[in-house]
Amino acid sequence: MTQGDFTIHPVGQGLFYTGKIGQAFNLVYDCGRGNHSTVGADSDFALLISNYKRHELINDTIDMLVISHFDSDHANGLFLLLSGKTIVKQLFIPYSGIGDYLILFSLLYITGATSRVEKIYLVLEEIAVEDEESNLDDNSIGISLDLDSKYTEPDLIKKISSIPSSTVVLFQQQWLFKFYNMQKSKTTISRIENEFDALLKTNKCNTIQDLLKLKKGLHPTKKTKYYMKTLIREIYKNSLKRLGKDSINKSSLCLYHKPINSDKAGCFDYPPSFCDENSENVGTMLTGDINLSNDVQANEFIRFFKNELSETFFMFLPHHGSHLNWNDFLFNYLEKNIIFLVSVGKNNNYGHPSSTLISRLFKRGDLIGIATEQRLIHCLIR
DSSP states (O other): OOOEEEEEOSOSSEEEEEEEETTTEEEEEEEEEOTTOOOSTTSHHHHHHHHHHHHTOBTTEEEEEEOOOOOHHHHTTHHHHTSTTOEEEEEEEEESSHHHHHHHHHHHHHHTOGGGBOOEEEEEOOOSSOOOOEEEOTTOOOBOOOOOGGGOOHHHHTTEEEEOTTEEEEETTTEEEEEEEOOOOOHHHHHHHHHHHHHHHHTTOSSHHHHHTOOSOSSTTSOHHHHHHHHHHHHHHHHHHHHHHOTTOOOOEEEEEEESSOOSOEEEESSSEEEETTOOOOEEEEOTTOOOOSHHHHHHHHHHHHHHHTTEEEEEOGGGGOGGGOOGGGGGTSOSSOEEEEEOOTTOSSOOSOHHHHHHHHHHTOEEEEEBTTBOEEEEEO
16 A cells, blocks of 8 residues: 655745655646745755755655645755756746746746756646646647747757646556646736746847857846846746736645545644554645635635545645635535645744634544644644
């Protein structure tokens, strides 16, 4: 029986979720930290990421990296995670327009990881129709994406495919992954596209490929390659800031995962330690910062994950447990006595997690695990 061993790392107001399935499959969902913490070589966060790479990754390889969205507190640790020799076999991001691709391109270019990512899947937005699930097994590919030629970079574009939200990914017929990308605002990602267009125009380039091949420096005292990386880094950093401030862009790539066969045991070490040997629910629902307060959005989420919600044992509260992102209607589809999880800054100024929401969970008989800068959460599924 394949065992899954998962950790919510102590990053505070952010999320860094990792898992090892069996002996060799490494999963990462988000890698970021907020509350104005420093993400540098000497920070605790940098040390945490470094230790994860040194002690957990086999052959420096992440088998599946999922970026729920590009808000800073979910993505600013990716610089460190992808640096060095880290290899990513499959990378999944939410896709609603060219801006998402450009943010990813910026990240991979800055970290020099383009050659170390083997396959990239852009998960398309879910359309409110009754789609049939399609399988993406270990060796199959998705649909080729028709990107504007001026944005394409040959070494990267050949690795990219798009897949519908209804796609189910299987790991060796032992573990199931299902994605959901809610439709969201195009405002901020359009600004990112505009910034790249301005960069091309300023430097009289027709394509990103031309931009990266410039022979003469844009700054008299800096080498072109270094200066170009600085410019693209600024676009990336500014994009993260804008996404974080864009209140209507509270969407995320959600991920549900579970073992295909299980002997009904879910455990977590908070403390207190808890193990339910009789539970038939062994699924985990990762929700990022998705906003489910709107009844229409909540109903669409439920329609998409109706079967999975009834099998969920570990449920992440959206947006660090904000009551503004939750909808009690979901209780009708979740079993009682399950475990809700959240990652927050211990002294955050946002009121996360919401005390009123936590109170309602306790009344249902649920357990709540809260990861902070000083406390990690360990989950086991077998």
